[in-house]
Amino acid sequence: MSAASVLLINPPIRLNSPPTSVPVGLASIAAVLRRAGHRVDVLDANGLRLSFEQVRGRLGERRYDLVAAGGLITTYKYLKGLFGAVREAQSGALRVIGGGVCVDPRVVLANIDADVCVLGEGEHTMGELAAACRDRRDFRSIAGLAWRGEGGVELSPPRAVESDLDRFPMPAYDLFPTELYHRTVLYSGQANEARLITSRGCPWRCTFCWHIFGPGMRFRGIEAVMEEVRYFRRREGAASLLFADENFTARPSRVLEFCEAMCRNGFHRIPWMCSGRADTLDRRVLRQMRRAGCYRIAFGVESGCQRLLDAMNKRIGVEQMAETFRLCRECNIIPGGTLIFGVPGEDEASVAETVRFCRANRLATGLFFATPFPGTELYNDPPVQRRILARYGTKDRFFEALGDVVDFTVNLTDWGDEEMLRIKRRAEAAIKHQPPLTMASIAWASVRSRGLRRTARWYAQWLRQRLARPAGRNGTPPDG
Numbered sequence: 001m002s003a004a005s006v007l008l009i010n011p012p013i014r015l016n017s018p019p020t021s022v023p024v025g026l027a028s029i030a031a032v033l034r035r036a037g038h039r040v041d042v043l044d045a046n047g048l049r050l051s052f053e054q055v056r057g058r059l060g061e062r063r064y065d066l067v068a069a070g071g072l073i074t075t076y077k078y079l080k081g082l083f084g085a086v087r088e089a090q091s092g093a094l095r096v097i098g099g100g101v102c103v104d105p106r107v108v109l110a111n112i113d114a115d116v117c118v119l120g121e122g123e124h125t126m127g128e129l130a131a132a133c134r135d136r137r138d139f140r141s142i143a144g145l146a147w148r149g150e151g152g153v154e155l156s157p158p159r160a161v162e163s164d165l166d167r168f169p170m171p172a173y174d175l176f177p178t179e180l181y182h183r184t185v186l187y188s189g190q191a192n193e194a195r196l197i198t199s200r201g202c203p204w205r206c207t208f209c210w211h212i213f214g215p216g217m218r219f220r221g222i223e224a225v226m227e228e229v230r231y232f233r234r235r236e237g238a239a240s241l242l243f244a245d246e247n248f249t250a251r252p253s254r255v256l257e258f259c260e261a262m263c264r265n266g267f268h269r270i271p272w273m274c275s276g277r278a279d280t281l282d283r284r285v286l287r288q289m290r291r292a293g294c295y296r297i298a299f300g301v302e303s304g305c306q307r308l309l310d311a312m313n314k315r316i317g318v319e320q321m322a323e324t325f326r327l328c329r330e331c332n333i334i335p336g337g338t339l340i341f342g343v344p345g346e347d348e349a350s351v352a353e354t355v356r357f358c359r360a361n362r363l364a365t366g367l368f369f370a371t372p373f374p375g376t377e378l379y380n381d382p383p384v385q386r387r388i389l390a391r392y393g394t395k396d397r398f399f400e401a402l403g404d405v406v407d408f409t410v411n412l413t414d415w416g417d418e419e420m421l422r423i424k425r426r427a428e429a430a431i432k433h434q435p436p437l438t439m440a441s442i443a444w445a446s447v448r449s450r451g452l453r454r455t456a457r458w459y460a461q462w463l464r465q466r467l468a469r470p471a472g473r474n475g476t477p478p479d480g
């Protein structure tokens with residue numbers, strides 16, 4: 001056999017709303033497999049909004065050597081059902097599960113009918129697994145795997161992450177219905193919003209945030225990123241870009257290099273947004289970002305209470321965030337932010353401080369419930385573990401409950417559930433309905449940018465967002 005035939009399945013996320021993000025990790029794995037000569041098919045249940053029965057119906061269409069599915073931990077429950085269906089339809093195939101859902105392979109292998117878990121970065125491991133399938137070799141010597149052994153779950157040596165991300169080809173976007181994702185416009189108000197990832201990891205260690213790639217951060221080369229922008233621009237006519245890196249601004253010198261390349265390639269005319277950390281940005285960097293087309297930066301604000309920021313190991317000052325917000329506006333960039341509500345230690349005083357911070361900095365956003373995602377420091381905290389087990393009994397039931405995480409999963413505060421919900425609603429009402437700009441700042445921004453039209457567009461865009469999107473309700477924002 002010269003090549004393995006592989007089916008990659010992308011499980012659905014929140015089927016009741018349009019799909020937002022091409023699974024870049026799965027697309028990257030697909031590209032690596034294809035480059036190695038394997039035959040790769042993709043069943044994108046998320047992009048195509050397929051029901052479980054529709055997916056089941058398609059599973060037996062042709063025979064595969066390897067069927068892999070996975071993604072966020074929130075797909076855990078779905079994958080339980082899916083792997084049962086894969087076993088029925090593809091009895092000869094190796095069933096592989098990977099991505100964030102494999103954060104605890106013991107729980108996964110005890111409850112999901114997969115043969116093997118791919119732990120961490122998937123490209124090399126999947127490449128070697130596919131080759132082993134093709135050659136009918138045992139997979140157990142391949143690094144980065146977990147499987148059921150005789151004495152319980154066994155692990156191969158850990159897989160080191162790839163130090164040079166440019167060794168991976170561009171994700172195989174052509175195998176995914178990218179146009180269905182990109183027509184879901186989140187922020188830009190433009191008809192086609194392409195989403196890209198230019199780095200992996202984040203050097204900070206906030207307690208609620210999870211790092212599948214371990215510590216440290218790796219960056220793709222700027223030229224490879226430009227190549228991808230070009231691809232979306234030419235192939236799909238991308239009208240705006242969203243850089244979904246965990247922390248796009250982590251290295252300011254690279255941001256400057258990126259901005260320079262955007263201008264050099266003429267891409268500064270495409271409006272783009274990114275994630276950011278307030279302490280990585282100053283006026284000089286923000287000006288260059290604006291020049292290169294940046295219209296919005298999403299900050300992980302989390303709280304307006306310094307005590308809670310410290311408890312979350314956010315390593316940032318409330319004042320610093322306020323100052324960066326001010327600088328963003330001065331540079332004609334919208335500072336967006338997400339908040340986490342209900343971390344351990346949240347009380348009436350911290351909520352009041354957060355509301356004050358939002359009003360003072362004209363941040364109109366929803367509150368996400370603090371969710372102890374498996375693998376995070378928050379999750380591993382013994383009192384949090386006790387609360388999870390008291391509520392759910394087993395990790396399996398807790399993982400299932402993470403589902404679409406629109407409501408809270410565990411109450412980490414000292415309030416009762418009802419009271420917590422009431423306080424959250426009250427805080428949201430106090431934060432909402434405040435324009436991010438006063439008339440004075442509109443006028444000032446217009447003078448600075450010498451473009452009243454641009455500012456009006458900016459304001460109209462904010463209004464559109466407010467009307468289109470309900471306040472966020474839950475979870476840990478993928479921010480910076």
Ligand code: B12
Binds near residue numbers: 026098197245478
């Ligand atoms: C884009 C994004 C999304 C997209 C969807 C992304 C997707 N389908 O993969 C959207 C906007 C929908 C989303 C939503 C949420 N997200 Co999110 N998101 C991200 C973000 C910013 C980028 C993901 C990405 O493309 N990474 C780059 C690629 C290369 O990495 P990767 O996806 O991890 O893939 C690699 C490996 O994981 C593995 N792999 C991945 N899939 C598979 C599949 C198989 C079969 C195999 C073998 C391997 C494999 O191999 C890949 C290549 O190395 C990450 C942060 C980040 N930068 O990683 C957070 C992140 C993944 N999200 C996270 C969270 C918490 C959420 C939410 C729960 C937030 C919320 N409360 O609303 C929701 C969940 C919604 C839901 N109902 O399921 C957490 C992960 C939690 C977890 N343990 O899974 C992250 C890591 C943020 C963080 N630092 O805490 N998210």
Ligand code: SF4
Binds near residue numbers: 203205210300480
């Ligand atoms: S919350 Fe943001 S800054 Fe903190 S670790 Fe996660 S990505 Fe990094």
